[in-house]
Amino acid sequence: MSQVEPVGRARVLVVDDDAALSEMLALVLHNEGFHTRVVARGDEAMAAFRDYRPDLVLLDLMLPGIDGIDVCRRLRAESGVPIVMLTAKSDTVDVVVGLESGADDYIAKPFKPKELVARIRARIRRVDNPAPEAIHVGDLEIDVAGHTVTRRTGDEVETLSLTPLEFELLVCLARKPWQVFTREMLLEQVWGYRHAADTRLVNVHVQRLRAKVEHDPENPQIVLTVRGVGYKAGATQAAERADGRPDA
Amino acid sequence: MAAPTPDSRPSARERGSRLLTSGLAAGLTSWRRSIRTRVVVAIVLLSAVVAGSVGWLVMRQITDGLVNSRAQASITEAISETNTIRKQLGSAGSNDFDPETQLRQLVETLVSRGEVRGFDVVVVGPLAAVGATATEEGVRTTLGVDPASVPAELKRAVATEEGTSWAFTRITYPEPADRRSEPGVAVGSRVVLPSDGGTYAIFYLFPMDEEQRTVNLVVRSLLTSGALLLLLIAGVVVLVTRQVIDPIRLARRVAERIASGRLEERMHVRGEDDIARLAVSFNQMADALQQQIRQLVELSRVQRQFVSDVSHELRTPLTTVRMASDVLHDARDSFDPVTARSAELLQNELDRFENLLSDLLEISRFDAGAAALELHEVNLVDVAHRVVRDAQPLAAQRGVRLVVTSGTPCIAQVDERRIERVLRNLVSNAIDHTEPGVDSGAEPVVVRVGANAEAVAVTVRDHGVGLEPGQSAMVFNRFWRADPARARASGGTGLGLAIALEDAQLHGGWLQVWGAPGAGAQFRLTVPRRAGDPLTHSPLPLVPDDVPGGRLADAPALAHGRELP
Numbered sequence: 124m125s126q127v128e129p130v131g132r133a134r135v136l137v138v139d140d141d142a143a144l145s146e147m148l149a150l151v152l153h154n155e156g157f158h159t160r161v162v163a164r165g166d167e168a169m170a171a172f173r174d175y176r177p178d179l180v181l182l183d184l185m186l187p188g189i190d191g192i193d194v195c196r197r198l199r200a201e202s203g204v205p206i207v208m209l210t211a212k213s214d215t216v217d218v219v220v221g222l223e224s225g226a227d228d229y230i231a232k233p234f235k236p237k238e239l240v241a242r243i244r245a246r247i248r249r250v251d252n253p254a255p256e257a258i259h260v261g262d263l264e265i266d267v268a269g270h271t272v273t274r275r276t277g278d279e280v281e282t283l284s285l286t287p288l289e290f291e292l293l294v295c296l297a298r299k300p301w302q303v304f305t306r307e308m309l310l311e312q313v314w315g316y317r318h319a320a321d322t323r324l325v326n327v328h329v330q331r332l333r334a335k336v337e338h339d340p341e342n343p344q345i346v347l348t349v350r351g352v353g354y355k356a357g358a359t360q361a362a363e364r365a366d367g368r369p370d371a
Numbered sequence: 372m373a374a375p376t377p378d379s380r381p382s383a384r385e386r387g388s389r390l391l392t393s394g395l396a397a398g399l400t401s402w403r404r405s406i407r408t409r410v411v412v413a414i415v416l417l418s419a420v421v422a423g424s425v426g427w428l429v430m431r432q433i434t435d436g437l438v439n440s441r442a443q444a445s446i447t448e449a450i451s452e453t454n455t456i457r458k459q460l461g462s463a464g465s466n467d468f469d470p471e472t473q474l475r476q477l478v479e480t481l482v483s484r485g486e487v488r489g490f491d492v493v494v495v496g497p498l499a500a501v502g503a504t505a506t507e508e509g510v511r512t513t514l515g516v517d518p519a520s521v522p523a524e525l526k527r528a529v530a531t532e533e534g535t536s537w538a539f540t541r542i543t544y545p546e547p548a549d550r551r552s553e554p555g556v557a558v559g560s561r562v563v564l565p566s567d568g569g570t571y572a573i574f575y576l577f578p579m580d581e582e583q584r585t586v587n588l589v590v591r592s593l594l595t596s597g598a599l600l601l602l603l604i605a606g607v608v609v610l611v612t613r614q615v616i617d618p619i620r621l622a623r624r625v626a627e628r629i630a631s632g633r634l635e636e637r638m639h640v641r642g643e644d645d646i647a648r649l650a651v652s653f654n655q656m657a658d659a660l661q662q663q664i665r666q667l668v669e670l671s672r673v674q675r676q677f678v679s680d681v682s683h684e685l686r687t688p689l690t691t692v693r694m695a696s697d698v699l700h701d702a703r704d705s706f707d708p709v710t711a712r713s714a715e716l717l718q719n720e721l722d723r724f725e726n727l728l729s730d731l732l733e734i735s736r737f738d739a740g741a742a743a744l745e746l747h748e749v750n751l752v753d754v755a756h757r758v759v760r761d762a763q764p765l766a767a768q769r770g771v772r773l774v775v776t777s778g779t780p781c782i783a784q785v786d787e788r789r790i791e792r793v794l795r796n797l798v799s800n801a802i803d804h805t806e807p808g809v810d811s812g813a814e815p816v817v818v819r820v821g822a823n824a825e826a827v828a829v830t831v832r833d834h835g836v837g838l839e840p841g842q843s844a845m846v847f848n849r850f851w852r853a854d855p856a857r858a859r860a861s862g863g864t865g866l867g868l869a870i871a872l873e874d875a876q877l878h879g880g881w882l883q884v885w886g887a888p889g890a891g892a893q894f895r896l897t898v899p900r901r902a903g904d905p906l907t908h909s910p911l912p913l914v915p916d917d918v919p920g921g922r923l924a925d926a927p928a929l930a931h932g933r934e935l936p
Contacts, residue, residue: 141691144688147695150698211683211686211687233686233689233690233693233725233728234690234693235693235697236697
C-alpha cells in the first residue's frame with residue numbers, strides 16, 4: 124500500500140486478555156505511530172470503545188467476560204469501525220464466525236509485527252479523502268466522497284448503512300461493472316493483501332454486503348456471482364454517471 | 372449380466388450359453404456360500420440312494436415272486452394240457468387217420484384250447500432219433516407266433532429228455548406288425564403221434580403281460596412315492612437347518628455391522644440353547660471390543676486434543692516473543708556485538724520454532740481428520756515454477772542449481788496451497804540433501820512435471836547421498852533423519868515429508884520415493900486430474916531415466932513409500 128500517513132495519530136483499541144501480548148502490541152504500535160488503549164476484558168470493551176472512539180479495534184477472540192465474537196457483534200451494532208481479529212486458530216469455524224459477526228479482517232497468531240501493522244494500515248487508510256464521485260449500480264447510488272449509499276424507490280430516498288469495508292468492496296466492484304473480480308483481486312484491492320490469503324474473507328463479506336444492499340440476498344442483483352471466477356457488479360439502472368476518474 | 376451393447380448384440384446361442392454359465396456360476400456360489408444348500412443337497416442325495424436301494428430290493432422280490440408263481444402255474448397247465456392231448460391221441464387209435472390229418476387235428480385242438488386259456492402253441496416234429504435233431508421238419512404254430520420264440524436251449528432239452536422242461540422267453544409276433552413282443556414262459560413236452568409213431572414236441576408259450584402290468588404299476592408307485600419322500604425330506608431339512616442357520620446368519624449380519632463401525636450392535640438372545648449361548652458369547656466379545664476401541668479412540672482423541680491445545684496455547688506467548696524479538700532485531704545496530712548477535716540468533720531460531728509449531732498444528736489437523744481440500748483447476752507447471760523461484764535464494768546460498776522441465780500445461784483439480792506446500796517440501800528436501808557444489812559441477816535438482824489422461828505427476832530428483840535400502844519406507848516418518856548428525860540447513864522441521872504425504876493422500880494421490888546409495892533420490896507426487904478419481908498409473912517413472920536399469924525397476928513392488936489404495 125502506498126505510504127499514507129494517517130491524519131494525526133490513529134487510535135487503536137487493543138482488546139486482549141494476555142497482559143504481555145497487550146503490552147507488546149502497545150509498544151510496537153506506538154513505535155509505528157499509533158495511539159493505543161488496552162482493555163483486558165470483553166465486558167469492558169464497549170465502554171472503552173465509546174470513551175476512546177478508536178479508528179480501529181484489535182480484538183482477541185478468547186476473552187474473559189464476554190467473548191470476542193459477542194464484542195464484535197455489539198461493536199458492529201453501534202459502529203462501522205474496522206475490526207481486526209487476533210486468532211490462535213486460523214483453521215476452525217472461529218474465523219468464519221468472527222467474520223460473520225462483523226470483523227473486517229483477521230490475523231493468525233503468531234504474526235510478525237510488520238504483518239500486523241500492514242493489516243492495520245490497510246484498514247485505516249480508508250479514511251483518506253477521495254475525489255468526489257457518484258457511481259450507480261442497480262438501483263443504488265454511491266457517493267464516494269460522502270461515503271454514503273442511497274436507494275431511491277419512487278420519491279423515497281433510503282440511506283444504507285455500510286461499514287467502510289463493505290463500502291470499499293461495493294465501490295471496487297461498481298467502478299468496473301464490466302469486469303469480473305476474482306477473490307484474489309478483491310483481497311488485494313480491498314483488503315490490501317499482496318500474497319494469496321484466505322478467500323473466506325471475500326465470501327463472508329460479500330454475503331454481509333448482499334444482506335444489506337440486495338432486495339433478495341438469495342437472488343442477488345447488485346453483487347453477482349460469476350461461477351468459478353468470482354464476483355461482478357450488477358447492471359446499472361441509471362444511465363447518467365458523474366464521471367470522476369478514480370485515482371488509486 | 373451386462374446389458375448387451377448395440378454393436379455387439381450376442382446371438383441367441385451365445386446368450387443361452389452365457390445364461391447357462393451364469394446359472395452355473397450362481398449355483399456354485401450358492402454351494403460355496405450357503406451351508407443350507409450343501410446340507411439339503413447332501414441329505415437329499417443320501418436319501419435318494421437309500422430309497423433307491425430299498426425300492427430296488429422290493430422290486431426284485433415282487434418281480435421274482437410274480438414270475439415264479441406264473442412259471443409254476445404255466446408248467447402245471449402245460450402238463451395237464453399234454454396229458455389231455457395224450458389221452459385223446461391214445462383213445463383215437465393208430466389207424467383212424469393218416470398222420471397228416473391227425474397232426475392237424477392235434478394242432479387245431481391245441482390252438483383252440485390255447486386261445487380260450489390264453490397261451491400260444493408251437494408244435495415241432497416229427498423229431499428225429501436222439502442225436503439227429505438237425506433233420507427235424509414241420510413247424511406248426513398258433514397264428515402269428517414266431518417259432519423262434521421258443522429258446523433253442525429248451526428245444527434241445529425237449530428233444531433229448533423225457534418229461535416236461537421250461538424256460539423264460541420273449542414271445543415275438545412277426546405279424547400283425549403292431550403287436551408287441553412280450554415276456555413269457557415257454558413249457559415244452561413230447562407226444563407220440565399214434566398214426567405214424569413220430570415224436571412231436573409241443574411248446575406252450577404263456578405270455579406274462581399281466582405280471583408285466585403289475586410290475587409296471589409297482590414301479591410307478593414306488594418312483595412316485597420315492598420322489599414325494601425326497602421332496603418331503605428336502606422340506607424338512609430346509610426347515611431344520613433354518614433353525615440353526617438363521618441365528619448364524621443373524622450373527623454374521625451383526626458382526627458385519629460391528630465391523631462397519633456400529634459398535635453398539637448386539638445379537639438378540641432367546642432361550643438357553645447353543646444358539647443363545649453363542650449369542651451371549653458373541654455379545655460379550657462385542658462388549659469387550661467396543662470398550663477397547665472406545666478407550667483407544669478416547670486416548671487418541673485426548674492425545675490429539677493435547678497436541679492441538681499445546682500448539683495453540685504456545686501461540687500467544689510466541690506472538691509476544693516474536694514481536695519482542697523483532698523489536699530487538701530491528702535495533703541490533705545500536706547493540707554491542709555480543710547482544711546484536713544474540714538478537715540475530717534469537718530471531719532465526721524463532722523462525723524455526725514458528726515453522727515447527729505450524730507444522731505440528733498441520734499434522735494435528737491431519738490426525739484429527741480436520742483437513743479439507745479446497746479444489747481449483749491449477750496448472751502444476753506454474754506451481755512448480757513458483758516453488759522453484761521461491762527456493763532459488765536458498766539454493767543459491769547452498770550452491771545448488773534448480774531446473775524445471777515440463778512439456779504441456781498439466782492442469783488438475785487440486786488444492787493449490789497444499790500442492791505448493793508438497794512441492795516446496797520436496798524441493799527444500801532435495802536442496803538439503805544435495806552435496807554443496809564445489810565448482811558448479813554438481814548435478815542440479817531437477818523438477819519434472821508430466822501428465823496423462825487421468826493423472827498429473829511431479830518428480831523431484833536430487834543427486835545427493837541417496838537412500839540406503841529400507842530407508843525409503845522411513846523417509847515419510849515424522850522427525851526421521853537419514854543421518855542424525857546431519858544438519859537441517861534449510862530449516863526443515865522434520866515434519867515436511869510427513870505433511871507432504873498427508874497432503875498427497877488427501878488428494879487421493881501418491882507420494883513415493885526412489886533412492887539408491889550414491890545415486891541420489893527421486894520423489895514422485897502423483898495426483899488424479901479430478902479429485903477423488905482412482906489412480907492406476909503415474910505419467911512419470913519413479914526411477915529416474917538416468918539410472919541404469921531404471922525403467923526395469925519401475926515396478927510397484929519397488930515403489931517405496933506409502934500409497935493410498
